[in-house]
Amino acid sequence: MSRLALIMIPLMVSLYLAPVQAGDTISLNIHIAEAPPTARALAGYGVIGNTGDQDITIESVHSSLFEAIEIHESIVRDDMAGMRPIDELTIPSGTELALEPGGRHLMLIRPVQPLSEGDQVPLEFTLKNGNVHRITVVVKKPDHDHSRQHHHP
Amino acid sequence: MFKNRILQSTLFITGLIVLGALFGVFTSEYYQRNEDPEIAGLLWPNPKQLRPFATIDQDREVFGLDRMRGKWSLLFFGYTHCPDICPLTMATLNEFYDQFKKDNLNNDLQVIFVTVDPQRDTAEMLKSYVEYFNTDFIGLGGNQLQVDSLTRQLGIAYMLYEQDERGDYLVDHSASVFLVDPEGRLLAVFQAPHTPATIHDTFLEIRDFYNSQS
Numbered sequence: 001m002s003r004l005a006l007i008m009i010p011l012m013v014s015l016y017l018a019p020v021q022a023g024d025t026i027s028l029n030i031h032i033a034e035a036p037p038t039a040r041a042l043a044g045y046g047v048i049g050n051t052g053d054q055d056i057t058i059e060s061v062h063s064s065l066f067e068a069i070e071i072h073e074s075i076v077r078d079d080m081a082g083m084r085p086i087d088e089l090t091i092p093s094g095t096e097l098a099l100e101p102g103g104r105h106l107m108l109i110r111p112v113q114p115l116s117e118g119d120q121v122p123l124e125f126t127l128k129n130g131n132v133h134r135i136t137v138v139v140k141k142p143d144h145d146h147s148r149q150h151h152h153p
Numbered sequence: 154m155f156k157n158r159i160l161q162s163t164l165f166i167t168g169l170i171v172l173g174a175l176f177g178v179f180t181s182e183y184y185q186r187n188e189d190p191e192i193a194g195l196l197w198p199n200p201k202q203l204r205p206f207a208t209i210d211q212d213r214e215v216f217g218l219d220r221m222r223g224k225w226s227l228l229f230f231g232y233t234h235c236p237d238i239c240p241l242t243m244a245t246l247n248e249f250y251d252q253f254k255k256d257n258l259n260n261d262l263q264v265i266f267v268t269v270d271p272q273r274d275t276a277e278m279l280k281s282y283v284e285y286f287n288t289d290f291i292g293l294g295g296n297q298l299q300v301d302s303l304t305r306q307l308g309i310a311y312m313l314y315e316q317d318e319r320g321d322y323l324v325d326h327s328a329s330v331f332l333v334d335p336e337g338r339l340l341a342v343f344q345a346p347h348t349p350a351t352i353h354d355t356f357l358e359i360r361d362f363y364n365s366q367s
């Protein structure tokens with residue numbers, strides 16, 4: 001095998017494995033809310049935007065720092081508070097979707113290590129069209145001034 | 154002219170004093186005679202007297218009705234695996250409590266988080282959880298029977314869901330904040346959504362009303 005092939009083959013393999021992002025018009029502006037050090041579940045908030053003319057559907061979210069990530073919605077009805085998993089999250093074309101306290105959020109389950117303000121967390125969003133978006137988000141102190149509790153008194 | 158001025162201001166001041174006194178008499182009469190002062194969430198004229206109960210606090214000490222006597226208690230019921238509504242409410246209570254403590258040198262208020270999921274929420278978990286929000290806060294648990302010795306009396310509804318393959322489960326729980334008076338009576342229920350300002354204003358209004366009754 002020539003030297004060129006030795007270089008080219010791994011390069012081609014890595015290109016093939018790299019996420020195909022062409023065509024997606026998704027923007028992910030996400031952070032994780034800091035929680036007490038023993039917390040077994042954390043919440044991710046932020047804004048997901050879709051500037052394209054096609055709807056985008058997020059099928060799953062993963063991270064090496066959590067055993068599992070689910071998309072949840074908090075609901076308060078008749079004085080009962082609870083969370084319901086959302087199977088997939090669709091962001092219609094040309095819209096933004098907010099993940100916020102008291103509403104939809106990423107539910108980050110069983111961190112493999114305690115996390116605190118400033119820590120970086122890799123997140124991997126898998127879309128229904130098969131594309132994968134990898135981002136790194138930061139752990140922040142919660143900012144309760146922007147919660148739904150204030151917007152909808 | 155000068156004398157007139159003095160007379161005028163004397164009359165004015167006397168008028169103010171009389172008005173003030175009348176207002177004072179009127180409001181205390183109003184409070185004393187009013188069966189229902191129409192404060193949101195106030196359970197008046199029939200606050201519920203709590204019976205003795207036995208929960209375990211974050212330092213593994215028994216926490217019963219005796220530790221509520223002589224103090225105001227604000228209680229919230231949740232679970233520490235809850236990453237959204239519970240921390241949001243705890244942060245709101247902390248913001249309210251910080252302000253309250255600054256304004257009230259003689260602190261007669263305790264903020265209490267009660268887990269409805271004591272199987273997962275051990276004393277260590279509760280301690281780290283409540284102290285993360287405020288080192289003054291109290292965390293209550295124990296076993297399910299001990300927790301229920303309090304929740305049953307307050308009419309707290311909660312529901313534990315089935316475990317998933319990881320052994321995790323979700324919990325539905327009351328979103329309200331409960332106020333117990335220094336005589337150990339459930340005096341008010343504050344409904345969600347909560348803000349530091351609404352808790353602050355409603356609590357002070359209720360405490361004033363309570364003091365006017367004794």
Ligand SMILES: [Cu+2]
Nearest residue numbers: 072083107237
């Ligand atoms: Cu959740």
